[in-house]
Amino acid sequence: MANSKMAIASLAAQIRPFTCLAASLPSRLAPHPPDLIRWIKREGGFVHHAVKLSQETQFGIGLISTEQISPGTDLISLPPHVPLRFESDDSSSSSSSLLSALARRVPEELWAMKLGLRLLQERANADSFWWPYISNLPETYTVPIFFPGEDIKNLQYAPLLHQVNKRCRFLLEFEQEIRRTLEDVKASDHPFSGQDVNASALGWTMSAVSTRAFRLHGNKKLQGGSSDDVPMMLPLIDMCNHSFKPNARIIQEQNGADSNTLVKVVAETEVKENDPLLLNYGCLSNDFFLLDYGFVIESNPYDTIELKYDEQLMDAASMAAGVSSPKFSSPAPWQHQLLSQLNLAGEMPNLKVTIGGPEPVEGRLLAALRILLCGELVEVEKHDSDTLKSLSAVAPFGIANEIAVFRTVIALCVIALSHFPTKIMEDEAIIKQGVSATAELSIKYRIQKKSVIIDVMKDLTRRVKLLSSKETPTAA
Numbered sequence: 001m002a003n004s005k006m007a008i009a010s011l012a013a014q015i016r017p018f019t020c021l022a023a024s025l026p027s028r029l030a031p032h033p034p035d036l037i038r039w040i041k042r043e044g045g046f047v048h049h050a051v052k053l054s055q056e057t058q059f060g061i062g063l064i065s066t067e068q069i070s071p072g073t074d075l076i077s078l079p080p081h082v083p084l085r086f087e088s089d090d091s092s093s094s095s096s097s098l099l100s101a102l103a104r105r106v107p108e109e110l111w112a113m114k115l116g117l118r119l120l121q122e123r124a125n126a127d128s129f130w131w132p133y134i135s136n137l138p139e140t141y142t143v144p145i146f147f148p149g150e151d152i153k154n155l156q157y158a159p160l161l162h163q164v165n166k167r168c169r170f171l172l173e174f175e176q177e178i179r180r181t182l183e184d185v186k187a188s189d190h191p192f193s194g195q196d197v198n199a200s201a202l203g204w205t206m207s208a209v210s211t212r213a214f215r216l217h218g219n220k221k222l223q224g225g226s227s228d229d230v231p232m233m234l235p236l237i238d239m240c241n242h243s244f245k246p247n248a249r250i251i252q253e254q255n256g257a258d259s260n261t262l263v264k265v266v267a268e269t270e271v272k273e274n275d276p277l278l279l280n281y282g283c284l285s286n287d288f289f290l291l292d293y294g295f296v297i298e299s300n301p302y303d304t305i306e307l308k309y310d311e312q313l314m315d316a317a318s319m320a321a322g323v324s325s326p327k328f329s330s331p332a333p334w335q336h337q338l339l340s341q342l343n344l345a346g347e348m349p350n351l352k353v354t355i356g357g358p359e360p361v362e363g364r365l366l367a368a369l370r371i372l373l374c375g376e377l378v379e380v381e382k383h384d385s386d387t388l389k390s391l392s393a394v395a396p397f398g399i400a401n402e403i404a405v406f407r408t409v410i411a412l413c414v415i416a417l418s419h420f421p422t423k424i425m426e427d428e429a430i431i432k433q434g435v436s437a438t439a440e441l442s443i444k445y446r447i448q449k450k451s452v453i454i455d456v457m458k459d460l461t462r463r464v465k466l467l468s469s470k471e472t473p474t475a476a
């Protein structure tokens, strides 16, 4: 042990410590990092002459174009050796095989941690090929694992709180596991150049990856024509900020003679002078944007609210909606069978349903409500499950049934809103008073969640009104 400590000390000159240097604004790992564009060009990559890094974008550093560019123009091209990937079969050295062994202990859903181990290995290595890239990475991230406890609580939304706590717990446990695994490892075999890896360094690297990595085709799979899902860090390309209306996109192109692929950014639309270059990170809910990227999008059309399909809750909601004796707690055998087909009953049901997003009511929930509030097998048998799951299929079991369904969802929304301890107006007043950046993010997040519920209520109320106006002549 004493020997290995001495060996680690003698390695000190060849490592980069995980502690952070005092950095200029906006804070990057190195105070004056090398010019990324020059590095990419030196490595044989291409950067359009009008593409420049800008510190003055709305969202931190970004890329802008200094002149008008037409659609289809190549903006950036990275040679195959520049993206940073986790190569699982690269176990030629003890340190790589130790890294692979650690990576195998990372749960699949935390894929960012796996590539993060590789990034941390390179960050520790004073001779890293990727240092010009790594030194340009932000020193801190605004993802909730770094929020003070109070701001995590202030998110007010149980499914996200659960995810944040799960990630924090994992980081603390993984820190111990890495320490145990690397305790007696010789400095020369140590994957992190002998440095102690704590939860904060793990959090930094996981966040660097989750905020910046892109999931693309791997080289081998692209050749065979099938798709793969390989996370990669794409230097310079990852300086593009996000928009649902992007003006650029990433493509992969086979590199002539060898089987390697080039990763390119091309202009998707016309780019005007001084426009930022924007990519679409994905049609994601604010849960993913906050958890993985550390930001929240206002009026995000893909934001949703998760509810639990709970029979008692459904009964309570439909009674509140005026249904006299709802059958959610005691479905007929045929209804139970249909619920099983929707995976809302049976041995391993998935009881998580969503409202909001492109479809205001998730198809499975809509079908379940229609079926349970209908009660007539002969009626239900007339429709296939796709029709029952679709809001564009208007009132398959008649107007009264559809109104009861929508009113039940509205009542579910009221119940969901009542679980938030504060109202939107109160949240807005707190932000106005001035709060920390993390508190503001938490509050903005919960405002958006409540807005999703309110928007669904407005949408369904409009539909109820429309249906009621159709119902009147028949009833008369």
Ligand SMILES: C[S@@+](CC[C@H](N)C(=O)[O-])C[C@H]1O[C@@H](n2cnc3c(N)ncnc32)[C@H](O)[C@@H]1O
Binding pocket: 059, 060, 061, 062, 138, 211, 212, 238, 239, 240, 241, 242, 243, 292, 293, 294, 295, 296
């Ligand atoms: C891939 S990096 C883009 C480069 C980054 N702006 C920087 O300074 O290094 C993604 C990060 O940029 C910021 N970002 C990108 N698009 C954003 C958006 N639409 N709204 C808010 N923040 C955004 C977030 O901090 C996010 O984690």
